[in-house]
Amino acid sequence: MSTDTDVQLVERAKRGEVHAFEMLVVKYQRRIERLIGRLVRDTDLVADVAQETFIRAYRALPQFRGESAFYTWLYRIAVNTAKKTLADLKRDPIITESALAAARQDDDETSRPEHELSDGETPEAVLASREIAATVNAAIEALPDDLRQAILLREVEGLSYDEIAAVMACPIGTVRSRIFRAREAIAERLRPLLDTTKGRRW
Amino acid sequence: MNNADLPAGSDRAALSALMDGELDASQVAAACASWRSEGHQRSDWHLYHLIGDTLRSEDLATRPAHDDQFMRRLRERLDREPVVLAPTRNDATAEAAAAASAATGTDGAPAMATLAAISPLQRRSARRARWAVPVGIAAGVVAVAGVVWSTRSDSGALMAGRFLPASAAASAATLRDDRATLAEAELSGYLRAHREVPGLVAPTPSAGYLRNAAYDAGDR
Numbered sequence: 001m002s003t004d005t006d007v008q009l010v011e012r013a014k015r016g017e018v019h020a021f022e023m024l025v026v027k028y029q030r031r032i033e034r035l036i037g038r039l040v041r042d043t044d045l046v047a048d049v050a051q052e053t054f055i056r057a058y059r060a061l062p063q064f065r066g067e068s069a070f071y072t073w074l075y076r077i078a079v080n081t082a083k084k085t086l087a088d089l090k091r092d093p094i095i096t097e098s099a100l101a102a103a104r105q106d107d108d109e110t111s112r113p114e115h116e117l118s119d120g121e122t123p124e125a126v127l128a129s130r131e132i133a134a135t136v137n138a139a140i141e142a143l144p145d146d147l148r149q150a151i152l153l154r155e156v157e158g159l160s161y162d163e164i165a166a167v168m169a170c171p172i173g174t175v176r177s178r179i180f181r182a183r184e185a186i187a188e189r190l191r192p193l194l195d196t197t198k199g200r201r202w
Numbered sequence: 203m204n205n206a207d208l209p210a211g212s213d214r215a216a217l218s219a220l221m222d223g224e225l226d227a228s229q230v231a232a233a234c235a236s237w238r239s240e241g242h243q244r245s246d247w248h249l250y251h252l253i254g255d256t257l258r259s260e261d262l263a264t265r266p267a268h269d270d271q272f273m274r275r276l277r278e279r280l281d282r283e284p285v286v287l288a289p290t291r292n293d294a295t296a297e298a299a300a301a302a303s304a305a306t307g308t309d310g311a312p313a314m315a316t317l318a319a320i321s322p323l324q325r326r327s328a329r330r331a332r333w334a335v336p337v338g339i340a341a342g343v344v345a346v347a348g349v350v351w352s353t354r355s356d357s358g359a360l361m362a363g364r365f366l367p368a369s370a371a372a373s374a375a376t377l378r379d380d381r382a383t384l385a386e387a388e389l390s391g392y393l394r395a396h397r398e399v400p401g402l403v404a405p406t407p408s409a410g411y412l413r414n415a416a417y418d419a420g421d422r
Contacts, residue, residue, distance in 0.1 A: 004223030008230045014288035018280055019238040022273065026248050027221070030255050030262045046274060063287035099403055125265055133263040136256040154222060155254040161224050176419055180218040187249045194245075194266045 006070040014061055021061070028071060032078050039082040049085050053078040072160050131193060139186040150175055151182035214246050221250055 012020035029050065036049045057064075057077050064073055140148055149157070152166060153159045161179075165172045213236050219225050220233045237243045248269060255262035 005221055008223075008225075008227070009234075012234060014286060016287050017234065017283065020234055021280070021286075022277065023234070023237060023247060025276060026244070026269070026273060027251050029269060030252070030264050033264070033272075034262060047275075049375065050272070051276055051279065053292065054276055058283060058286065060281060067395070075259075097245045125268070127269075128265045129261075129263045132252070132265070133260040134273045136253055136263065140257070145284055155257045161222065176215075176219055176222075176224060180212075180215045183250050183253060184214065186253050187246065190249060190253070196243050 005067060010061070010064060010070055013058075014064075021058055028074060029054075031071075032074065035075065035078055036082050039043050040085065049082050050078070052085070053081045056081060065195065070098065128193075132190065135189050135193060136186055139189045140194070143182055143185055147182040147185065150178035151186075154179050185188065213240070215245060217243060217247055218250060221247070221254075 002155070006024065007018045009024050013024070032053055033046055033050045036053070037043065037046045038047055040049055051084045057074055060077070064070070140152075143151075149168065150164060154161075159167065161172050161175045164175045164179075168175065213233070216225065216233045217237070220230060225233060237247060248266065252263070252266065252269070270346060
Protein backbone atom coordinates (compact mmCIF):
# COMPACT_ATOMS: atom_id res chain seq x y z
CA MET A 1 0.00 0.00 0.00
CA SER A 2 1.28 3.42 -1.02
CA THR A 3 4.69 2.06 -1.84
CA ASP A 4 5.48 5.21 -3.81
CA THR A 5 5.41 7.14 -0.57
CA ASP A 6 7.79 4.66 0.99
CA VAL A 7 10.21 4.95 -1.91
CA GLN A 8 10.17 8.73 -1.64
CA LEU A 9 10.61 8.73 2.12
CA VAL A 10 13.35 6.10 2.04
CA GLU A 11 15.24 8.12 -0.55
CA ARG A 12 15.03 11.22 1.62
CA ALA A 13 16.09 9.31 4.72
CA LYS A 14 19.06 7.95 2.81
CA ARG A 15 20.12 11.51 2.10
CA GLY A 16 20.29 12.22 5.81
CA GLU A 17 16.73 13.39 6.52
CA VAL A 18 16.04 11.61 9.77
CA HIS A 19 12.49 12.96 9.91
CA ALA A 20 11.65 11.12 6.68
CA PHE A 21 12.60 7.91 8.48
CA GLU A 22 10.46 8.99 11.44
CA MET A 23 7.50 9.36 9.10
CA LEU A 24 7.99 5.74 8.07
CA VAL A 25 8.20 4.72 11.72
CA VAL A 26 4.89 6.44 12.50
CA LYS A 27 3.37 4.64 9.53
CA TYR A 28 4.55 1.13 10.36
CA GLN A 29 5.08 1.04 14.10
CA ARG A 30 1.65 -0.45 14.91
CA ARG A 31 1.97 -3.23 12.35
CA ILE A 32 5.52 -4.03 13.44
CA GLU A 33 4.50 -4.16 17.11
CA ARG A 34 1.59 -6.45 16.30
CA LEU A 35 3.89 -8.73 14.31
CA ILE A 36 6.46 -8.85 17.11
CA GLY A 37 3.69 -9.40 19.66
CA ARG A 38 2.75 -12.61 17.87
CA LEU A 39 6.34 -13.86 17.98
CA VAL A 40 7.53 -12.69 21.38
CA ARG A 41 4.29 -12.80 23.34
CA ASP A 42 5.75 -11.08 26.39
CA THR A 43 4.15 -7.68 26.05
CA ASP A 44 6.92 -6.13 28.14
CA LEU A 45 9.34 -6.99 25.37
CA VAL A 46 7.31 -6.04 22.33
CA ALA A 47 8.10 -2.33 22.38
CA ASP A 48 11.79 -3.04 23.06
CA VAL A 49 12.08 -5.40 20.11
CA ALA A 50 10.19 -2.94 17.92
CA GLN A 51 12.56 -0.16 18.93
CA GLU A 52 15.52 -2.38 18.11
CA THR A 53 13.95 -3.28 14.77
CA PHE A 54 13.65 0.36 13.72
CA ILE A 55 17.18 1.17 14.89
CA ARG A 56 18.57 -1.75 12.89
CA ALA A 57 16.54 -0.70 9.88
CA TYR A 58 17.86 2.84 10.18
CA ARG A 59 21.44 1.63 10.32
CA ALA A 60 20.92 -0.70 7.38
CA LEU A 61 19.14 1.91 5.28
CA PRO A 62 22.15 2.60 3.02
CA GLN A 63 22.06 -1.07 2.03
CA PHE A 64 18.34 -1.07 1.26
CA ARG A 65 18.15 -1.25 -2.51
CA GLY A 66 14.40 -1.20 -2.99
CA GLU A 67 14.32 -4.65 -4.55
CA SER A 68 11.55 -5.55 -2.16
CA ALA A 69 8.98 -3.22 -0.67
CA PHE A 70 10.22 -1.28 2.34
CA TYR A 71 7.68 -3.00 4.59
CA THR A 72 8.78 -6.45 3.44
CA TRP A 73 12.34 -5.56 4.30
CA LEU A 74 11.30 -4.09 7.66
CA TYR A 75 9.17 -7.16 8.35
CA ARG A 76 12.22 -9.42 7.87
CA ILE A 77 14.30 -7.31 10.21
CA ALA A 78 11.52 -7.44 12.82
CA VAL A 79 11.20 -11.23 12.59
CA ASN A 80 14.94 -11.72 12.94
CA THR A 81 15.25 -9.22 15.77
CA ALA A 82 12.47 -11.06 17.60
CA LYS A 83 14.15 -14.44 17.03
CA LYS A 84 17.46 -13.12 18.24
CA THR A 85 15.84 -11.64 21.35
CA LEU A 86 14.21 -14.97 22.20
CA ALA A 87 17.50 -16.81 21.66
CA ASP A 88 19.32 -14.34 23.90
CA LEU A 89 16.67 -14.75 26.56
CA LYS A 90 17.08 -18.52 26.57
CA ARG A 91 20.80 -18.12 27.14
CA ASP A 92 20.31 -15.62 29.94
CA PRO A 93 17.36 -16.80 32.00
CA ILE A 94 17.74 -14.36 34.87
CA ILE A 95 16.10 -11.48 33.11
CA THR A 96 13.74 -13.69 31.27
CA GLU A 97 11.50 -15.41 33.72
CA SER A 98 8.30 -13.87 32.46
CA ALA A 99 9.43 -13.77 28.86
CA LEU A 100 10.31 -17.44 28.79
CA ALA A 101 7.09 -18.38 30.49
CA ALA A 102 5.33 -16.52 27.73
CA ALA A 103 7.48 -18.22 25.09
CA ARG A 104 6.61 -21.63 26.51
CA GLN A 105 3.10 -20.60 25.72
CA ASP A 106 0.20 -22.38 27.26
CA ASP A 107 1.59 -25.79 28.12
CA ASP A 108 2.13 -24.93 31.75
CA GLU A 109 -0.46 -22.30 32.39
CA THR A 110 -0.80 -22.77 36.14
CA SER A 111 2.88 -22.32 37.00
CA ARG A 112 3.33 -19.29 34.82
CA PRO A 113 4.85 -16.55 36.94
CA GLU A 114 2.72 -13.57 37.58
CA HIS A 115 3.95 -10.42 35.97
CA GLU A 116 2.65 -6.95 36.07
CA LEU A 117 0.43 -6.02 33.20
CA SER A 118 2.32 -3.86 30.78
CA ASP A 119 1.08 -0.86 28.90
CA GLY A 120 -0.23 -2.91 26.01
CA GLU A 121 -2.58 -5.07 28.03
CA THR A 122 -3.86 -2.97 30.91
CA PRO A 123 -7.64 -2.80 31.01
CA GLU A 124 -7.41 0.93 30.37
CA ALA A 125 -5.32 0.39 27.24
CA VAL A 126 -7.66 -2.28 25.93
CA LEU A 127 -10.62 -0.05 26.59
CA ALA A 128 -8.97 2.92 24.89
CA SER A 129 -8.17 0.82 21.82
CA ARG A 130 -11.76 -0.38 21.60
CA GLU A 131 -12.97 3.17 21.91
CA ILE A 132 -10.77 4.24 19.00
CA ALA A 133 -11.97 1.37 16.82
CA ALA A 134 -15.60 2.13 17.71
CA THR A 135 -15.13 5.83 16.98
CA VAL A 136 -13.55 5.15 13.58
CA ASN A 137 -16.34 2.77 12.68
CA ALA A 138 -19.04 5.19 13.79
CA ALA A 139 -17.36 7.98 11.83
CA ILE A 140 -17.23 5.84 8.69
CA GLU A 141 -20.92 5.02 9.03
CA ALA A 142 -21.74 8.69 9.36
CA LEU A 143 -19.86 9.69 6.18
CA PRO A 144 -21.69 10.56 2.96
CA ASP A 145 -21.60 7.61 0.58
CA ASP A 146 -19.08 9.10 -1.85
CA LEU A 147 -16.58 9.91 0.91
CA ARG A 148 -17.00 6.53 2.57
CA GLN A 149 -16.56 4.66 -0.68
CA ALA A 150 -13.48 6.69 -1.61
CA ILE A 151 -11.63 6.11 1.65
CA LEU A 152 -12.53 2.42 1.83
CA LEU A 153 -11.34 1.86 -1.75
CA ARG A 154 -8.11 3.55 -0.80
CA GLU A 155 -7.41 2.20 2.71
CA VAL A 156 -9.01 -1.22 2.59
CA GLU A 157 -8.81 -2.16 -1.08
CA GLY A 158 -5.52 -0.35 -1.67
CA LEU A 159 -6.54 1.21 -4.98
CA SER A 160 -4.65 4.16 -6.44
CA TYR A 161 -6.37 7.50 -7.09
CA ASP A 162 -6.46 6.63 -10.79
CA GLU A 163 -8.24 3.37 -10.12
CA ILE A 164 -10.66 4.97 -7.68
CA ALA A 165 -11.42 7.68 -10.24
CA ALA A 166 -12.26 4.95 -12.74
CA VAL A 167 -14.43 3.04 -10.25
CA MET A 168 -16.28 6.14 -9.07
CA ALA A 169 -16.39 7.77 -12.49
CA CYS A 170 -15.09 11.10 -11.28
CA PRO A 171 -11.98 13.26 -11.83
CA ILE A 172 -8.84 12.33 -9.91
CA GLY A 173 -8.88 15.67 -8.09
CA THR A 174 -12.28 14.77 -6.71
CA VAL A 175 -10.92 11.46 -5.47
CA ARG A 176 -8.11 13.24 -3.72
CA SER A 177 -10.51 15.69 -2.13
CA ARG A 178 -12.99 13.01 -1.04
CA ILE A 179 -10.32 10.92 0.61
CA PHE A 180 -8.93 13.92 2.43
CA ARG A 181 -12.36 15.04 3.60
CA ALA A 182 -13.16 11.53 4.79
CA ARG A 183 -9.91 11.37 6.77
CA GLU A 184 -10.55 14.75 8.31
CA ALA A 185 -14.13 13.85 9.27
CA ILE A 186 -12.87 10.73 11.08
CA ALA A 187 -9.91 12.56 12.60
CA GLU A 188 -12.23 15.24 13.99
CA ARG A 189 -14.01 12.57 16.00
CA LEU A 190 -10.77 11.01 17.17
CA ARG A 191 -8.99 14.16 18.30
CA PRO A 192 -11.02 14.54 21.52
CA LEU A 193 -9.96 11.00 22.48
CA LEU A 194 -6.27 11.77 22.34
CA ASP A 195 -5.22 11.62 25.92
CA THR A 196 -2.53 14.25 25.94
CA THR A 197 -2.70 17.93 25.25
CA LYS A 198 -3.08 18.32 21.53
CA GLY A 199 -0.31 20.82 21.00
CA ARG A 200 2.24 18.86 22.98
CA ARG A 201 1.95 15.58 21.21
CA TRP A 202 4.66 14.43 18.82
CA MET B 203 -3.52 17.03 -10.01
CA ASN B 204 -6.40 19.33 -9.34
CA ASN B 205 -6.10 21.15 -6.04
CA ALA B 206 -9.17 23.29 -6.61
CA ASP B 207 -11.39 21.03 -4.51
CA LEU B 208 -9.17 21.32 -1.47
CA PRO B 209 -9.29 24.01 1.18
CA ALA B 210 -6.87 26.80 0.38
CA GLY B 211 -3.42 26.32 1.89
CA SER B 212 -4.35 23.01 3.39
CA ASP B 213 -1.18 21.26 4.44
CA ARG B 214 -3.34 18.48 5.83
CA ALA B 215 -4.58 17.82 2.31
CA ALA B 216 -0.99 17.54 1.16
CA LEU B 217 -0.23 15.05 3.92
CA SER B 218 -3.26 13.03 2.92
CA ALA B 219 -2.07 12.88 -0.68
CA LEU B 220 1.49 12.16 0.44
CA MET B 221 0.47 9.08 2.36
CA ASP B 222 -1.28 7.80 -0.75
CA GLY B 223 1.82 8.30 -2.88
CA GLU B 224 0.11 10.97 -4.97
CA LEU B 225 2.54 13.87 -4.62
CA ASP B 226 5.42 14.71 -6.91
CA ALA B 227 8.95 15.17 -5.60
CA SER B 228 8.77 18.91 -4.94
CA GLN B 229 5.46 18.56 -3.12
CA VAL B 230 6.94 15.72 -1.07
CA ALA B 231 9.83 17.95 -0.10
CA ALA B 232 7.46 20.68 1.08
CA ALA B 233 5.28 18.21 3.00
CA CYS B 234 8.33 16.64 4.68
CA ALA B 235 9.62 20.06 5.65
CA SER B 236 6.35 21.03 7.25
CA TRP B 237 6.13 17.65 8.96
CA ARG B 238 9.48 18.39 10.48
CA SER B 239 8.62 21.86 11.71
CA GLU B 240 4.94 21.59 12.59
CA GLY B 241 3.78 19.53 15.55
CA HIS B 242 0.22 19.36 14.25
CA GLN B 243 1.49 17.90 10.98
CA ARG B 244 3.18 15.07 12.87
CA SER B 245 0.03 14.57 14.89
CA ASP B 246 -2.16 14.49 11.76
CA TRP B 247 0.22 12.13 9.95
CA HIS B 248 -0.10 9.77 12.89
CA LEU B 249 -3.86 10.16 13.09
CA TYR B 250 -4.42 9.51 9.37
CA HIS B 251 -2.31 6.36 9.53
CA LEU B 252 -4.07 5.24 12.71
CA ILE B 253 -7.37 5.63 10.83
CA GLY B 254 -6.08 3.59 7.88
CA ASP B 255 -4.71 0.86 10.16
CA THR B 256 -7.96 0.71 12.14
CA LEU B 257 -10.03 0.45 8.97
CA ARG B 258 -7.91 -2.48 7.83
CA SER B 259 -7.77 -4.21 11.20
CA GLU B 260 -9.27 -3.19 14.51
CA ASP B 261 -6.45 -4.72 16.52
CA LEU B 262 -4.21 -1.98 15.15
CA ALA B 263 -6.28 0.63 16.99
CA THR B 264 -3.60 1.30 19.56
CA ARG B 265 -3.70 4.18 21.97
CA PRO B 266 -2.15 7.31 20.47
CA ALA B 267 -0.33 7.93 23.78
CA HIS B 268 1.50 4.63 23.34
CA ASP B 269 2.56 5.52 19.80
CA ASP B 270 3.64 8.95 20.98
CA GLN B 271 5.76 7.45 23.74
CA PHE B 272 7.25 4.93 21.31
CA MET B 273 8.28 7.68 18.92
CA ARG B 274 9.81 9.84 21.64
CA ARG B 275 11.88 6.94 22.87
CA LEU B 276 13.01 6.02 19.39
CA ARG B 277 13.88 9.62 18.60
CA GLU B 278 16.24 9.70 21.58
CA ARG B 279 18.03 6.68 20.16
CA LEU B 280 18.05 8.04 16.64
CA ASP B 281 19.66 11.21 17.96
CA ARG B 282 22.62 9.14 19.07
CA GLU B 283 22.97 7.38 15.71
CA PRO B 284 25.33 8.65 13.01
CA VAL B 285 23.31 10.33 10.27
CA VAL B 286 22.61 8.00 7.39
CA LEU B 287 24.20 9.20 4.21
CA ALA B 288 23.96 6.69 1.42
CA PRO B 289 26.34 7.40 -1.48
CA THR B 290 24.54 9.00 -4.40
CA ARG B 291 27.01 7.84 -7.03
CA ASN B 292 26.86 4.21 -8.10
CA ASP B 293 29.40 2.00 -6.52
CA ALA B 294 29.15 -1.24 -8.45
CA THR B 295 30.87 -3.43 -5.88
CA ALA B 296 28.90 -2.16 -2.90
CA GLU B 297 25.66 -2.38 -4.80
CA ALA B 298 26.29 -5.93 -5.86
CA ALA B 299 27.10 -6.91 -2.29
CA ALA B 300 24.02 -5.16 -0.97
CA ALA B 301 21.83 -6.77 -3.61
CA ALA B 302 23.25 -10.18 -2.76
CA SER B 303 22.61 -9.80 0.93
CA ALA B 304 19.14 -8.39 0.31
CA ALA B 305 18.35 -11.39 -1.87
CA THR B 306 19.34 -13.97 0.76
CA GLY B 307 15.88 -13.84 2.24
CA THR B 308 14.96 -14.19 5.89
CA ASP B 309 18.46 -14.60 7.17
CA GLY B 310 19.91 -11.95 4.95
CA ALA B 311 18.15 -9.05 6.59
CA PRO B 312 19.61 -9.33 10.11
CA ALA B 313 23.09 -10.05 8.84
CA MET B 314 22.89 -7.00 6.67
CA ALA B 315 21.42 -4.98 9.50
CA THR B 316 24.14 -6.05 11.89
CA LEU B 317 26.83 -5.27 9.39
CA ALA B 318 25.44 -1.83 8.83
CA ALA B 319 25.04 -1.33 12.55
CA ILE B 320 28.72 -1.89 13.12
CA SER B 321 30.28 -0.20 10.16
CA PRO B 322 29.66 3.49 11.04
CA LEU B 323 31.14 2.93 14.47
CA GLN B 324 34.10 1.11 13.02
CA ARG B 325 34.65 3.90 10.57
CA ARG B 326 34.58 6.37 13.38
CA SER B 327 37.00 4.52 15.63
CA ALA B 328 39.36 3.90 12.72
CA ARG B 329 39.35 7.60 12.01
CA ARG B 330 39.99 8.36 15.66
CA ALA B 331 42.91 5.89 15.77
CA ARG B 332 44.47 7.49 12.71
CA TRP B 333 44.51 10.89 14.44
CA ALA B 334 45.54 9.63 17.84
CA VAL B 335 49.12 8.88 16.78
CA PRO B 336 50.17 12.19 15.15
CA VAL B 337 48.34 14.23 17.77
CA GLY B 338 50.00 12.23 20.53
CA ILE B 339 53.41 12.76 18.96
CA ALA B 340 52.67 16.45 18.55
CA ALA B 341 51.83 16.68 22.24
CA GLY B 342 55.19 15.14 23.04
CA VAL B 343 56.98 17.57 20.73
CA VAL B 344 55.19 20.51 22.29
CA ALA B 345 56.30 19.41 25.73
CA VAL B 346 59.92 18.93 24.63
CA ALA B 347 59.94 22.24 22.75
CA GLY B 348 58.63 23.95 25.86
CA VAL B 349 61.52 22.57 27.86
CA VAL B 350 64.05 23.51 25.16
CA TRP B 351 62.66 27.03 25.02
CA SER B 352 62.83 27.54 28.75
CA THR B 353 66.41 26.19 29.04
CA ARG B 354 67.73 28.18 26.07
CA SER B 355 65.72 31.36 26.43
CA ASP B 356 68.90 33.38 27.02
CA SER B 357 70.07 32.63 23.48
CA GLY B 358 66.95 33.81 21.67
CA ALA B 359 68.84 35.03 18.59
CA LEU B 360 70.30 31.61 18.00
CA MET B 361 66.90 30.00 18.29
CA ALA B 362 65.26 32.55 16.00
CA GLY B 363 67.57 31.46 13.19
CA ARG B 364 66.18 27.96 13.44
CA PHE B 365 62.53 28.90 13.13
CA LEU B 366 61.00 28.46 9.75
CA PRO B 367 59.39 31.60 8.35
CA ALA B 368 55.60 31.54 8.66
CA SER B 369 55.19 31.41 4.88
CA ALA B 370 57.45 28.37 4.64
CA ALA B 371 55.46 26.67 7.34
CA ALA B 372 52.22 27.48 5.51
CA SER B 373 53.48 26.07 2.24
CA ALA B 374 54.73 22.99 4.02
CA ALA B 375 51.25 22.52 5.40
CA THR B 376 49.67 22.48 1.95
CA LEU B 377 51.78 19.58 0.74
CA ARG B 378 50.86 15.94 0.97
CA ASP B 379 47.23 14.94 0.79
CA ASP B 380 43.93 15.81 2.40
CA ARG B 381 44.95 14.00 5.51
CA ALA B 382 47.79 16.43 5.96
CA THR B 383 45.41 19.34 5.49
CA LEU B 384 43.11 17.90 8.10
CA ALA B 385 46.05 17.21 10.36
CA GLU B 386 47.01 20.83 9.98
CA ALA B 387 43.59 21.97 11.11
CA GLU B 388 43.54 19.56 13.98
CA LEU B 389 47.06 20.35 15.13
CA SER B 390 46.70 24.09 14.89
CA GLY B 391 43.60 23.87 17.06
CA TYR B 392 45.53 21.76 19.52
CA LEU B 393 48.49 24.11 19.53
CA ARG B 394 46.29 27.16 19.84
CA ALA B 395 44.67 25.63 22.87
CA HIS B 396 48.04 25.03 24.46
CA ARG B 397 49.37 28.42 23.53
CA GLU B 398 46.58 29.91 25.61
CA VAL B 399 48.11 28.33 28.69
CA PRO B 400 50.72 30.88 29.86
CA GLY B 401 54.28 29.68 30.10
CA LEU B 402 53.53 26.21 28.78
CA VAL B 403 54.93 26.52 25.27
CA ALA B 404 56.99 28.86 23.18
CA PRO B 405 55.50 32.15 21.89
CA THR B 406 53.89 32.47 18.44
CA PRO B 407 56.94 32.30 16.10
CA SER B 408 57.67 28.78 17.22
CA ALA B 409 54.27 27.52 16.06
CA GLY B 410 55.59 26.92 12.54
CA TYR B 411 58.58 25.14 13.92
CA LEU B 412 56.46 22.99 16.16
CA ARG B 413 54.10 22.02 13.38
CA ASN B 414 56.97 21.12 11.15
CA ALA B 415 58.57 19.03 13.84
CA ALA B 416 55.32 17.22 14.38
CA TYR B 417 55.15 16.19 10.72
CA ASP B 418 58.75 15.06 10.76
CA ALA B 419 58.00 12.94 13.77
CA GLY B 420 54.92 11.51 12.07
CA ASP B 421 56.85 10.58 8.94
CA ARG B 422 59.49 8.68 10.72
